[in-house]
Amino acid sequence: MANLNINIGKLQLKNPVMTASGTFGYGTEYSDFIDISRIGGIIVKGTTLRSRQGNAYPRMAETPSGMLNAVGLQNKGVDYFINHIYPTVKVIDTNVIVNLSGSTLEDYIEAAEMLNDLDKLPGIELNISCPNVKEGGMAFGISCLSAAEVVREVRRVYKNDLMVKLSPNVTDISEIARAVEAEGADSVSLINTLLGMAIDSEKRKPILSTITGGLSGPAVKPIALRMVWEVAKAVKIPVVGMGGIMNAADAIEFMLAGASGVQIGTANFIDPTVTIKVIDGIDEYLNRHGYSSVIDIIGALEV
Amino acid sequence: MKKFMLDLIVTKNETLNDQYSLLILKSPEKLPEMFPGQFAEVRVDNSPTTFLRRPISINYIDYETNELWLLIQIVGEGTLKMCQVKVGETLNLLFPLGNSFSLPNQKNAKLLLIGGGVGIAPLLFLGAYLKDKDFECNFLLGGRSKDNLLQLREFEQFGNVFTTTEDGSHGERGFVTQHSLLKDSNFDYIYTCGPTPMMKAVASYAAKTNTFCEVSLENTMACGFGACLCCVTDTTEGHVCVCTEGPVFNITKLKWQI
Numbered sequence A: 001m002a003n004l005n006i007n008i009g010k011l012q013l014k015n016p017v018m019t020a021s022g023t024f025g026y027g028t029e030y031s032d033f034i035d036i037s038r039i040g041g042i043i044v045k046g047t048t049l050r051s052r053q054g055n056a057y058p059r060m061a062e063t064p065s066g067m068l069n070a071v072g073l074q075n076k077g078v079d080y081f082i083n084h085i086y087p088t089v090k091v092i093d094t095n096v097i098v099n100l101s102g103s104t105l106e107d108y109i110e111a112a113e114m115l116n117d118l119d120k121l122p123g124i125e126l127n128i129s130c131p132n133v134k135e136g137g138m139a140f141g142i143s144c145l146s147a148a149e150v151v152r153e154v155r156r157v158y159k160n161d162l163m164v165k166l167s168p169n170v171t172d173i174s175e176i177a178r179a180v181e182a183e184g185a186d187s188v189s190l191i192n193t194l195l196g197m198a199i200d201s202e203k204r205k206p207i208l209s210t211i212t213g214g215l216s217g218p219a220v221k222p223i224a225l226r227m228v229w230e231v232a233k234a235v236k237i238p239v240v241g242m243g244g245i246m247n248a249a250d251a252i253e254f255m256l257a258g259a260s261g262v263q264i265g266t267a268n269f270i271d272p273t274v275t276i277k278v279i280d281g282i283d284e285y286l287n288r289h290g291y292s293s294v295i296d297i298i299g300a301l302e303v
Numbered sequence B: 001m002k003k004f005m006l007d008l009i010v011t012k013n014e015t016l017n018d019q020y021s022l023l024i025l026k027s028p029e030k031l032p033e034m035f036p037g038q039f040a041e042v043r044v045d046n047s048p049t050t051f052l053r054r055p056i057s058i059n060y061i062d063y064e065t066n067e068l069w070l071l072i073q074i075v076g077e078g079t080l081k082m083c084q085v086k087v088g089e090t091l092n093l094l095f096p097l098g099n100s101f102s103l104p105n106q107k108n109a110k111l112l113l114i115g116g117g118v119g120i121a122p123l124l125f126l127g128a129y130l131k132d133k134d135f136e137c138n139f140l141l142g143g144r145s146k147d148n149l150l151q152l153r154e155f156e157q158f159g160n161v162f163t164t165t166e167d168g169s170h171g172e173r174g175f176v177t178q179h180s181l182l183k184d185s186n187f188d189y190i191y192t193c194g195p196t197p198m199m200k201a202v203a204s205y206a207a208k209t210n211t212f213c214e215v216s217l218e219n220t221m222a223c224g225f226g227a228c229l230c231c232v233t234d235t236t237e238g239h240v241c242v243c244t245e246g247p248v249f250n251i252t253k254l255k256w257q258i
């Protein structure tokens, strides 16, 4: 057994494997299949200050080795999370982290203040990269100025771990990463989904109600890996990598490229036990290669 | 209800015609209890274009032999690959998923189960279940032609069977909602599954005659167990997931223009 413990920002994780927001519900959706407390961290679904109905159906289109989604942050709001979800998830022996999104700066601040009062919530993942909402979301994450501003303001009111989730829909992701690092982010996570589109040629219509949506799954992995590698070189804070991870080898690739931890999203839909397989697979890899700790493979890519 | 992920062994793969196959799968472990209307998410191996699992209704379950039936209509790559599995191979299933049809609350209730195309799949299980509980079922099954009417012999074991075909090759000519049964009799409960236009026509008949009516929706799904929020339908309570709150809905809850 290698040592899988890892600290990412202010978070202490029993292993580097987390679940990606919007793909793992509140965790309990998976408890028939796995012991969810074995996972290093559970990032719950995108939460906003007030409840949101999300976008109209159809919200999903399958694409080669991936899928497009246009859920649009359907959730019941921060209040509901605090009163109805938090009491049940805070007893799970893992890091339960809220993915926080907003359409205005004030929304982000108000929600972050409310979450700051939860003593068993180790951190938030600030989502400035959702491509599926009309206003806000990704708009914050695609310019250095607005990304810096939202992180600065949230940092003022939120004292626990602040992970900032970056959008790949930018020209230079390292630039944004540096901007949020300078404002006090404890870590950055990437990538959120890539803006994409699917068309039904027979009907001459877009498949998604929103026309465009966010691409995830193995189709995006090479892009995600490249971005993690670039960002890991550009910042000193830890990087959490994701995008198309289907197995332990994929997760290890992200860590070799410089990620201190990984998140698994879409793969959970196909195999709800995948997180446990990845944790065990990383352990097996470390043993096979003679590493005593998972820390040894972070950024260990030989170029 | 606890959900399982299991590899089931294919014990029979029967081609019903060029569009439909019946798969019979055996579980090495005792099959969990399931209810009519529930479905499984089937993993499709060896198909590069099929990335996600495919939702398929439980067509019938035999607890004695530990066998589960899936009735599959080939509409694309995923269902095609599923129908190409060989006896002895395994299919990986997540199940049982979703809610189920509700039982009538009086024993002598007049029941009508209306199915179209592959939508008959959950109705066979429902018929078997209702018969087992001593209810009397009437099945009204529709198809384009007689080739689209499936499992008629199985349905006959569980109740009275009526049919319609668009070309008149079996039963009455026309759509299910044009069948004389609907003009001549009143029903207390209607359960339906099939193409959306058919279910809407049935729902509209039920609404006009003030009849209890449940429909089973087939929204596209990514997970099947409430984690992705991709499968929503609009209801009187807002967007709800068809995979967890459905697939079976009472028509009074849906916002259908009927």
Ligand SMILES: Cc1cc2nc3c(=O)[nH]c(=O)nc-3n(C[C@H](O)[C@H](O)[C@H](O)COP(=O)(O)OP(=O)(O)OC[C@H]3O[C@@H](n4cnc5c(N)ncnc54)[C@H](O)[C@@H]3O)c2cc1C
Pocket: B039, B050, B054, B055, B056, B057, B058, B070, B071, B072, B073, B074, B075, B076, B077, B078, B079, B080, B118, B121, B122, B217, B218, B219, B220, B221, B247
């Ligand atoms: C709860 C539920 C139960 C179902 N039960 C059964 C069943 O018992 N037997 C069965 O054969 N099928 C059933 N279906 C439909 C089945 O899931 C789809 O036909 C299948 O996913 C199509 O996969 P494919 O790869 O073959 O086709 P794809 O290549 O994905 O699609 C081919 C064509 O079929 C259409 N299509 C895809 N998915 C659906 C869908 N969900 N409904 C209608 N059209 C669709 C697409 O728009 C496209 O035009 C059920 C669906 C749901 C949601």
Ligand SMILES: Cc1cc2nc3c(=O)[nH]c(=O)nc-3n(C[C@H](O)[C@H](O)[C@H](O)COP(=O)(O)O)c2cc1C
Pocket: A020, A021, A022, A023, A045, A046, A047, A069, A071, A073, A099, A127, A130, A165, A191, A192, A193, A215, A216, A217, A218, A220, A242, A243, A244, A245, A263, A264, A265, A266, A267, B228, B229, B230
């Ligand atoms: C259905 C779905 C919903 C998602 N919802 C969110 C969300 O609410 N907030 C967020 O930050 N990312 C969301 N994402 C993005 C994922 O967290 C992740 O960044 C992306 O899917 C890439 O990882 P993957 O390829 O492993 O899925 C969502 C992704 C999917 C597929």
Ligand code: FES
Pocket: B220, B221, B222, B223, B224, B225, B226, B227, B228, B229, B230, B231, B232, B241, B242, B243, B244
């Ligand atoms: S299909 Fe994922 S929530 Fe219904």
